Amino acid sequence: MDRTLRTALLKLHGQQTLPASHFTAAQRSALDRFARQTGAVICQRQGRGDVYRVSDPRLFDIHLSALSPQVGMLATDDLPLRAQHIAHARDSKARNHQHECYYPLLKAVGEKVLWRQGEHGSELPLSQLTHHFGAASLRIETGDTWQSGQSLWLVENQALFDRTDWLPVGTQATLLYYGGQLDGRLLAWLGQRPRASRVVLFPDYDGVGLANFARLFAQLGDTCECWLMPDWQSKLADYGSQRLWQDTLREFTSAVPQLPDYLGPLTEQMRQSGLALEQEAVWLPAL
The missing domain is CATH 3.40.1360.10 (Dna Topoisomerase Vi A Subunit; Chain: A, domain 2)
Known part of the structure; x- marks a missing residue:
């Protein structure tokens, strides 16, 4: 559940609103539960579909930092891949975790x-x-x-x-x-x-x-x-x-x-x- 919510929050991070169609069914379910529990996100009707919006940026950032400690570090090439994963998800094996080099x-x-x-x-x-x-x-x-x-x-x-x-x-x-x-x-x-x-x-x-x-x-x-x-x-x-x-x-x-x-x-x-x-x-x- 944490991984699904983290992925959804990272998609929403830095966006004013994001259509619900940008999220998987599991991510929407996690966002809806997160919205009910924290009030940091709301889901609104817009046009023919729903959109998600951050309603409390400070609270949103607190929860996102708990799941992904270094949000701004995610795209850097300056750190080893597994170090980036720890910053991203507190887990060196998140995402693709295989080292680039091999030593036979x-x-x-x-x-x-x-x-x-x-x-x-x-x-x-x-x-x-x-x-x-x-x-x-x-x-x-x-x-x-x-x-x-x-x-x-x-x-x-x-x-x-x-x-x-x-x-x-x-x-x-x-x-x-x-x-x-x-x-x-x-x-x-x-x-x-x-x-x-x-x-x-x-x-x-x-x-x-x-x-x-x-x-x-x-x-x-x-x-x-x-x-x-x-x-x-x-x-x-x-x-x-x-x-x-x-x-x-x-x-x-x-x-x-x-x-x-x-x-x-x-x-x-x-x-x-x-x-x-x-x-x-x-x-x-x-x-």
Whole structure:
């Protein structure tokens, strides 16, 4: 209710009158209740419709300030977005609260893996940083030009980020840990320009993992790949989980029509067996 009333009062703020048609039904209901309780606003008939008018500006400002402490700060670009939300609504997560920048966790596999921004711009020597510190990060945002000449592998679970002996022999790549769901800012960044020689996603073979790849494939098309671990057929049968399959069935059903044909054998075996498989099975022997 506070959010609805706040939105309505902000619309009315600074206006002599405002037609009722400018408000949603919920906002009109909140304004009518506010008018009855405070007398700071009145609704009047004007022409063929109703209009709302501030009848007691001082009282109106007191109530508006209680809901939105810094009304005059709402359009400023000088403060971080979440700070503006606190000023606007006493809540950093009001409105769109996602930060503009994204900082993925990266590590190099192999030597001489690096990222460049512009032909003569900044360099991130990822192999060197990984050797010294174990991992590194990179600020990515719309409009930057970061690129790598090596492939980029995306993994869902930390175990595969920590220990990289599951990768094909001779891999020279950047490994990026995304923790369950591919962030929309990362997807948009990957889709903006070529970022690596190849983008490879190794997800859990469940509904969530396949849905993530469907989102990536929608951005990159055939320039990305969903990696199938060696002996995946046997491992799905030997180590697959019925519970995981059931828990992510809705995502699986939505994702399958959006996937490339080469994943057909995987999704068909998953459907027929009613099993899903987690990434960490890559280390287990086929029985």
